[in-house]
Amino acid sequence: MNLLLFFHLLIALHLQHVQASSFTEPHDHQGIVSPFTPGDPKIALDQKALGILASGKPYQTQIQSGTGGRGLVVQDVDAPTDIVWGRILDYDNYAKMVPKTVESKNYKVQNVKPTKKDSLSQIIYTRMKVGFPVLKLEFFVKHLYYPELNSLTWTLDYSKKSDFNDSCGFWFVIPHPEDDQRTRLFYSVEVCMFDWVPKFVVDFMSTKALTDATAWVKKYSEMEYQKQREISIQQQKTLSSAVSKANNGSSRQVNTKKEGFFAKLKFWGKSKAAAEKERKLAQEKEMKKMLEEAARRHAEEEARKKIFVSWTRIGMVSAIFVFSIYNVHLKISS
Numbered sequence: 001m002n003l004l005l006f007f008h009l010l011i012a013l014h015l016q017h018v019q020a021s022s023f024t025e026p027h028d029h030q031g032i033v034s035p036f037t038p039g040d041p042k043i044a045l046d047q048k049a050l051g052i053l054a055s056g057k058p059y060q061t062q063i064q065s066g067t068g069g070r071g072l073v074v075q076d077v078d079a080p081t082d083i084v085w086g087r088i089l090d091y092d093n094y095a096k097m098v099p100k101t102v103e104s105k106n107y108k109v110q111n112v113k114p115t116k117k118d119s120l121s122q123i124i125y126t127r128m129k130v131g132f133p134v135l136k137l138e139f140f141v142k143h144l145y146y147p148e149l150n151s152l153t154w155t156l157d158y159s160k161k162s163d164f165n166d167s168c169g170f171w172f173v174i175p176h177p178e179d180d181q182r183t184r185l186f187y188s189v190e191v192c193m194f195d196w197v198p199k200f201v202v203d204f205m206s207t208k209a210l211t212d213a214t215a216w217v218k219k220y221s222e223m224e225y226q227k228q229r230e231i232s233i234q235q236q237k238t239l240s241s242a243v244s245k246a247n248n249g250s251s252r253q254v255n256t257k258k259e260g261f262f263a264k265l266k267f268w269g270k271s272k273a274a275a276e277k278e279r280k281l282a283q284e285k286e287m288k289k290m291l292e293e294a295a296r297r298h299a300e301e302e303a304r305k306k307i308f309v310s311w312t313r314i315g316m317v318s319a320i321f322v323f324s325i326y327n328v329h330l331k332i333s334s
Contacts, residue, residue: 021138022161023127029166030158033190036170038119038144038151041186043074053184058214063188071207072188075214079225081150081173084183087220088152088171089145091126097220099212100204102136103129119148125157132201137163150174166192183221187214 041063045053052059053076062069077084087097094104108125124143129136139162143154152171156162169189176182191205 020161021140021163023140025161027156027158027161031155031166031168033166033168033192035155035168036153036188038146038149038153038170039172040150041072041170041172041188043072043186045074049074058211060210070188070190071210072186073210073214075185075187075218076176077183077185077218077221079183079221080181081175081183083225083228084173084185084217084221087217087224088173089124091124091128091143094128097216099216100130100132100209101128102131103127103138107140114148119146121145121147132198132204135198135201137197137201139164139167141167163194163197164191165194185214185217187217189213 043061043063045059049059049061053074056076059074061072061074063072064070090097091104091106094101098104104126106124106126108123110123110125112120112122114121122145124145126141126143127138128141129138140157140160141154142157143152145152150173152173153169155168156164156166167190170187172186174184176184187210189209191202191209193202193205
């Protein structure tokens with residue numbers, strides 16, 4: 001075990017000296033693999049292929065490229081195309097989604113005005129780093145985005161030195177032919193590695209990376225779509241509740257208005273004699289109430305006067321009694 005660990009450390013030290021990635025130095029060439037052409041790859045899908053896709057699995061095939069062929073993967077995704085594109089173009093978060101990717105960051109995004117001859121809309125430059133045991137490879141990618149052609153292609157950014165000798169790739173994203181809320185995804189890539197890169201890395205980049213690429217897009221697109229649907233359902237429930245409350249309030253207002261309206265109709269429906277009689281009764285009732293209130297106040301005033309007179313008399317008698325006692329006292333003293 002210690003010998004194996006020592007062997008890995010030797011490889012890592014060796015590769016650190018061999019790796020040549022540089023943000024400031026240009027690549028050794030301007031491209032040795034033919035870049036993809038944007039647009040429909042025109043892949044015919046037979047019943048077998050459609051059966052594989054219907055089961056949720058990716059379908060692998062070959063496309064012609066020069067004198068050879070390139071691997072291509074087709075994958076159906078249970079999410080609309082805008083959500084799928086959102087995952088593919090989210091390069092700053094690739095390290096959270098894409099297997100083996102340890103770093104990913106855009107260093108330049110250039111918007112382009114499409115023309116009739118060239119529908120290119122955006123150029124995205126991204127620095128990426130993939131990690132393997134005892135080895136990390138850094139490379140710089142130039143993505144070309146063609147929304148009108150449902151396509152994105154890429155090559156290396158040859159103004160910078162990458163740990164890949166060369167690479168190019170292709171995405172083609174269209175609505176599913178049977179459901180526009182789903183997506184049919186096409187992906188292909190070609191990678192040319194330097195001789196010093198271990199064979200297991202070359203094998204991964206040329207084979208397993210194909211199916212891994214569509215698998216992560218499917219996974220995170222469907223997760224995002226489900227999340228958005230749940231939010232939408234919750235918003236609809238909230239809106240329905242608010243509308244229901246508003247309708248109930250409106251109904252109560254309408255009923256109140258109806259009651260007032262019918263009360264007015266009831267009033268105006270009475271004869272003038274009856275209305276006049278009710279008016280007189282109301283006046284008499286009000287007058288009676290006023291008289292009763294006046295009588296009550298008069299009675300209270302009379303009671304207060306009697307109490308005042310009584311206390312006044314008591315006070316006078318008390319004073320006379322005190323003075324009498326005082327006179328008697330003076331006579332006795334004399």
